[in-house]
Amino acid sequence: MATDTVVRCAVIGYGGAFNMGRHHATSIDNTPGLATVAICDLLPERREQARAELGSEIQIYASVDELLARSDAELVVIVTPHNSHAPLALQCLEAGKHVITEKPMCLTVAEATAMIEAARRRGLMLTTYHNRRWDGDYLAIRAIVDEGVIGEIFQIETFHGGWHRPRDWWRSVKAIS
Numbered sequence: 001m002a003t004d005t006v007v008r009c010a011v012i013g014y015g016g017a018f019n020m021g022r023h024h025a026t027s028i029d030n031t032p033g034l035a036t037v038a039i040c041d042l043l044p045e046r047r048e049q050a051r052a053e054l055g056s057e058i059q060i061y062a063s064v065d066e067l068l069a070r071s072d073a074e075l076v077v078i079v080t081p082h083n084s085h086a087p088l089a090l091q092c093l094e095a096g097k098h099v100i101t102e103k104p105m106c107l108t109v110a111e112a113t114a115m116i117e118a119a120r121r122r123g124l125m126l127t128t129y130h131n132r133r134w135d136g137d138y139l140a141i142r143a144i145v146d147e148g149v150i151g152e153i154f155q156i157e158t159f160h161g162g163w164h165r166p167r168d169w170w171r172s173v174k175a176i177s
Contacts, residue, residue, distance in 0.1 A: 010038035010073035010097075012064060012088060013080040015046035020102060021079040024129075025054060028077070038071040040064055064088060068095040077129070078102060086111035089126065093118040098125040 009028045014021035025036040038059035039050040047060045061067040067076075068091065075098040078088050086106040089099045093115070105128040106112050119126035132138060145153055 006033055006035045007075055008037040008073045009034055009075045009077060010040060010059075010067055010071055011036060011077045011079060012040045012067070012092075013078065014039045014041040014050045015043060016080070021046075022050075022053065024077050024079055024102075025050070029054075034075075038067055038073045040067040064091060068092065068097070074098060075100065075125075083107060086115060089115050090118055093122055093124055093126065096122060096124070099127075101126075101128050103128050103130060 011021050011025045011028070014025065021039070021041070025039065028034045028036045036054060036058065038061060039047065039054065040061040040063070041047050041050065042062065044062075047062065051058060051060055059067075059071050059073075061071065067073070076092045078085055078092070078099065078101045080088060080102075082104055085101045085104070086108075089101055089106070092099050099115075099119070106115060115126055118124075144150060
């Protein structure tokens with residue numbers, strides 16, 4: 001990746017679940033040293049939305065093949081259904097792009113192993129977007145643990161979310177969740 005210039009980033013999956021692709025694109029643009037230069041989405045209305053929200057300079061692609069062949073992005077952020085993370089990450093890594101996946105990274109250990117091996121083989125960065133690691137409450141807990149305030153930790157249990165039946169589109173289909 002570029003060290004003295006802005007890292008050019010592409011987002012695969014602009015709309016969909018909770019508008020996470022848009023969240024990633026705007027977070028990238030709000031981070032010094034990063035810039036969203038390309039968006040890839042299957043749906044025309046999402047591509048149009050990206051152009052309207054991100055400006056006329058943004059590169060817009062309807063397919064990952066087209067993005068990888070034509071975009072000057074160095075880093076690709078994958079924000080698609082979970083079952084597509086591994087195949088898309090492998091495709092991007094083989095094309096010489098650094099990769100960030102939304103969580104989960106993939107669905108199986110075999111997929112994770114293949115992704116890690118592809119990144120190592122190509123000398124590329126592969127990581128998963130675990131946004132909670134920088135939340136204030138987690139940082140406070142980490143400081144308390146690191147300072148030994150509560151002694152040795154032998155078990156931690158936590159829960160995030162509401163108490164509703166998981167019925168979102170991606171949670172209700174085992175193959176993609």
